[in-house]
Amino acid sequence: MTEPKDLSEYNTSACPKCESENITGGNVDIDATYAWQSVWCNECHYEWRDVFKLCGVEDAETGKAIFEKKPVNRDTIEDGVISIKWGVDDVLGRAIELKVEIDESDAEKILSNILRRHDAETGVNWDVIDCHIIMYLRDKEKS
Numbered sequence: 001m002t003e004p005k006d007l008s009e010y011n012t013s014a015c016p017k018c019e020s021e022n023i024t025g026g027n028v029d030i031d032a033t034y035a036w037q038s039v040w041c042n043e044c045h046y047e048w049r050d051v052f053k054l055c056g057v058e059d060a061e062t063g064k065a066i067f068e069k070k071p072v073n074r075d076t077i078e079d080g081v082i083s084i085k086w087g088v089d090d091v092l093g094r095a096i097e098l099k100v101e102i103d104e105s106d107a108e109k110i111l112s113n114i115l116r117r118h119d120a121e122t123g124v125n126w127d128v129i130d131c132h133i134i135m136y137l138r139d140k141e142k143s
C-alpha cells in the first residue's frame with residue numbers, strides 16, 4: 001500500500017482506483033462523532049469507505065447551529081506536532097509599524113518568501129518578517 005494522498009485530491013463522485021463515476025453508495029454507519037459509508041465501483045468492483053467526522057449540531061426545525069467548531073488559536077499542538085502560524089495580518093501589521101505600504105497580495109508573497117527561505121536557527125520572528133518586507137519592497141522597486 002502506498003502513502004495516503006491528501007484528501008483535497010479525492011473526487012467524491014468517482015472510484016479512487018479506476019476513476020469511474022459509475023459508483024454506488026451503501027448504508028451509513030455512525031459511531032458518536034464518526035460515520036462511514038461503504039461505496040463500491042460498478043466498473044472495477046473496488047469497494048471503499050468514505051469517513052465522515054461530526055462538524056456541527058443544528059436545530060432540526062430551524063437549521064440553526066447549536067454546536068459548531070469555534071476558531072481556535074492558530075498555534076496548535078496536534079498529534080505531537082506544534083504549529084506556530086504567521087498570517088497576512090501579521091505581515092500587514094509589521095508594514096504599518098515600518099511605515100511602508102503593502103497590500104494583502106504583497107503580504108502573501110512575503111509570507112511565501114518567509115516560508116521558502118526560513119532557517120531553523122533563526123526561526124520566524126518580527127525581525128525576520130521586517131527583513132522580508134524590506135527585501136520584498138526593494139526587489140519590487142528594482143523590477
Ligand SMILES: [Zn+2]
Pocket residue numbers: 015016017018019020041042043044045046
Ligand atoms: Zn473502479
